[in-house]
Amino acid sequence: MKIMGYRRPNGKIGIRNHIVVLPTSVCASETATRISNLVEGTVALTHQHGCCQVGADHQQTVRTLIGLGNNPNVGAVLVVGLGCEGVEPTFIAEEIGKTGKPVEMITIQGCGGTLKTIEKGTRILKNMAQKILNMPREEVDISEITLGIECGGTDTTSGIAANPAAGTASDMLLNYGGTAMLSETTELIGAEHILAKRAVNDKVAQKLLDIVKKTEERAMSLGVDIRGSQPTPGNIEGGVTTIEEKSLGCIYKAGSAPIQGVLKYGEPPEDKGFYVMDTPGQDIESITGMLAGGAQVIIFTTGRGTPTGAPIAPVIKITGNSNTFKNMIDNIDINAGKVIDQGVSIKQVGKEIFNEIVSVCNGKLTKAEILKHREFGIYKIAPTF
Amino acid sequence: MKFKAVIANFKDNVATAISNIKKGETVSVKIDKELLEITSNENIPFGHKLSLTDIPKGEDVIKYGEVIGRATRNIRKGDYVHIHNVESKRGRGDLVR
Structure with a gap:
C-alpha cells in the first residue's frame, strides 16, 4: 500500500515535516523556545534535563535527544546548547547529522548571550525553513x-x-x-x-x-x-x-x-x-x-x-x-x-x-x-x- | 438481545457491566453458548464488575481468563466487585516485611 511522505536523505520516511529546535539542557530551553517562536514550521523540544545526570540516566537522555532529532518526521534540526552542559551539543549535532538531514549547532556561551543566540539561531532556522518547508511529498x-x-x-x-x-x-x-x-x-x-x-x-x-x-x-x-x-x-x-x-x-x-x-x-x-x-x-x-x-x-x-x-x-x-x-x-x-x-x-x-x-x-x-x-x-x- | 454485562473469557468469575445495573435487577450474561442469569445484589455502574459466582475470601478473581487479584472478603454471586472486596497481588510494596 502506498502513502505520500517526505523522503529523508537516509531513505527514512516522514509523514510530517517539522523543523526542531533541540536544547541540549534545561539551561538552553528558554532560549530555544524564543528562537522557535520566531520562525514558522518549527518546534522547540524543551525539557528539564541534560546536565548533572550520571550513568544510565545520562545515556538515556543522550539517546532520547539524538533519537528525536533522527525521527523521520523531522526535516532539519537546530541544536541549541548552553555550552558547558553534560550532554554535549557538538556530539548530539554530529550524531543527528549522520542521517544526512540539515543540522546546525549553536551555544549560548559561544554566541555571547541570549540576544546574539536568538539572532543567529533565528537566521539559521529561517534558512532551514525556506529549504525544508517547501519539500513536496512523494509516493512511498x-x-x-x-x-x-x-x-x-x-x-x-x-x-x-x-x-x-x-x-x-x-x-x-x-x-x-x-x-x-x-x-x-x-x-x-x-x-x-x-x-x-x-x-x-x-x-x-x-x-x-x-x-x-x-x-x-x-x-x-x-x-x-x-x-x-x-x-x-x-x-x-x-x-x-x-x-x-x-x-x-x-x-x-x-x-x-x-x-x-x-x-x-x-x-x-x-x-x-x-x-x-x-x-x-x-x-x-x-x-x-x-x-x-x-x-x-x-x-x-x-x-x-x-x-x-x-x-x-x-x-x-x-x-x-x-x-x-x-x-x-x-x-x-x-x-x-x-x-x-x-x-x-x-x-x-x-x-x-x-x-x-x-x-x-x-x-x-x-x-x-x-x-x-x-x-x-x-x-x-x-x-x- | 442487548446484554447489560459481558465476560471477556469463559473462565471469568466476574462480568463487566456495559450499562448501569440496578440492585435487584436480573441480567443475562452470555458464556460460550449458554446464558447465565444473575441477580445483582447492588447497583453496578457502567464499566464496573459483577460477580458470577461465590468467591471465598483469598480466592482469585478472574477476568480476561487471568487472575486480576484476590478477594479480600467473601464475595457472593451477584455482588459488586471492586476495590472494596478485591486487592492486587502485584506491586505490593506495602506487604514487604
Missing part, C-alpha cells in the same frame, strides 16, 4: 511506517473495545510490512506471561519478563501498594480494580503479532515488525520514548479521555467509551464505543482505525494537532546530581 510504501501504540486514562471499555480494535489496526499495518511498538512496562504487570509467549525466541521472552520484574521491584522498593498510582484514581472510578486487570486489558492493543525484540527507552528497532519498548506508564514520557525510537504516528486509546498530543508526530485518539467520545469530542478522533453500544465488530472498528492512520500519514491533521497539543517529557531513571 506504508511499510516505512512505525506505529507507536499508547493508552491512557483507561477505563474498563479500553480492554473491551478500544484496545482490541487498536490491536487489529496494528496487525493490519504489520501485515503490510510495517513496524509497531507497545510501551508502558508498568502496564504489563500481571500480563507479561501472556506477551512473553509471543516472543520470537527465549531470549526476547526473558528480556520482556526482566523489564517487568525490574519495574515491579522498583515500585515494591518504595514500600507502598502500587494501587492509587497504578491503577490511577480515574482508572478505579472507571471500574478498573487492580494493575493486573489494567495490564490484561492494555495488552489487547498489542494485537497478535510475534514480538521481535525488547527496546530500551528511546531505542530504535533494528528491523521491521512488532516490538516492546521499556517505558513508564506515564503517557507523555512513554510517547516521547517511542518518538525517539522512530515512531512517526501514534494511536492512543483512552477510556476517560485525554487531550495529549506530541510535538513531532500526530496522535490519533480513540475511546471505547461513547460517553467520553461525546464529552470530549474536541479531543477524540475515533469512537470505538460502538463495539459496546451498537454491536459493531472489533474488526470493523480496527479497519476504521487503520484507515485513519493512512489518512493521517497522508497529511490529515488529528484533533491533537489542530489544537496544538505538544506534550513532551523525557523519562528520567535516576535523581539529578
Whole structure:
C-alpha cells in the first residue's frame, strides 16, 4: 500500500515535516523556545534535563535527544546548547547529522548571550525553513511506517473495545510490512506471561519478563501498594480494580503479532515488525520514548479521555467509551464505543482505525494537532546530581 | 438481545457491566453458548464488575481468563466487585516485611 511522505536523505520516511529546535539542557530551553517562536514550521523540544545526570540516566537522555532529532518526521534540526552542559551539543549535532538531514549547532556561551543566540539561531532556522518547508511529498510504501501504540486514562471499555480494535489496526499495518511498538512496562504487570509467549525466541521472552520484574521491584522498593498510582484514581472510578486487570486489558492493543525484540527507552528497532519498548506508564514520557525510537504516528486509546498530543508526530485518539467520545469530542478522533453500544465488530472498528492512520500519514491533521497539543517529557531513571 | 454485562473469557468469575445495573435487577450474561442469569445484589455502574459466582475470601478473581487479584472478603454471586472486596497481588510494596 502506498502513502505520500517526505523522503529523508537516509531513505527514512516522514509523514510530517517539522523543523526542531533541540536544547541540549534545561539551561538552553528558554532560549530555544524564543528562537522557535520566531520562525514558522518549527518546534522547540524543551525539557528539564541534560546536565548533572550520571550513568544510565545520562545515556538515556543522550539517546532520547539524538533519537528525536533522527525521527523521520523531522526535516532539519537546530541544536541549541548552553555550552558547558553534560550532554554535549557538538556530539548530539554530529550524531543527528549522520542521517544526512540539515543540522546546525549553536551555544549560548559561544554566541555571547541570549540576544546574539536568538539572532543567529533565528537566521539559521529561517534558512532551514525556506529549504525544508517547501519539500513536496512523494509516493512511498506504508511499510516505512512505525506505529507507536499508547493508552491512557483507561477505563474498563479500553480492554473491551478500544484496545482490541487498536490491536487489529496494528496487525493490519504489520501485515503490510510495517513496524509497531507497545510501551508502558508498568502496564504489563500481571500480563507479561501472556506477551512473553509471543516472543520470537527465549531470549526476547526473558528480556520482556526482566523489564517487568525490574519495574515491579522498583515500585515494591518504595514500600507502598502500587494501587492509587497504578491503577490511577480515574482508572478505579472507571471500574478498573487492580494493575493486573489494567495490564490484561492494555495488552489487547498489542494485537497478535510475534514480538521481535525488547527496546530500551528511546531505542530504535533494528528491523521491521512488532516490538516492546521499556517505558513508564506515564503517557507523555512513554510517547516521547517511542518518538525517539522512530515512531512517526501514534494511536492512543483512552477510556476517560485525554487531550495529549506530541510535538513531532500526530496522535490519533480513540475511546471505547461513547460517553467520553461525546464529552470530549474536541479531543477524540475515533469512537470505538460502538463495539459496546451498537454491536459493531472489533474488526470493523480496527479497519476504521487503520484507515485513519493512512489518512493521517497522508497529511490529515488529528484533533491533537489542530489544537496544538505538544506534550513532551523525557523519562528520567535516576535523581539529578 | 442487548446484554447489560459481558465476560471477556469463559473462565471469568466476574462480568463487566456495559450499562448501569440496578440492585435487584436480573441480567443475562452470555458464556460460550449458554446464558447465565444473575441477580445483582447492588447497583453496578457502567464499566464496573459483577460477580458470577461465590468467591471465598483469598480466592482469585478472574477476568480476561487471568487472575486480576484476590478477594479480600467473601464475595457472593451477584455482588459488586471492586476495590472494596478485591486487592492486587502485584506491586505490593506495602506487604514487604
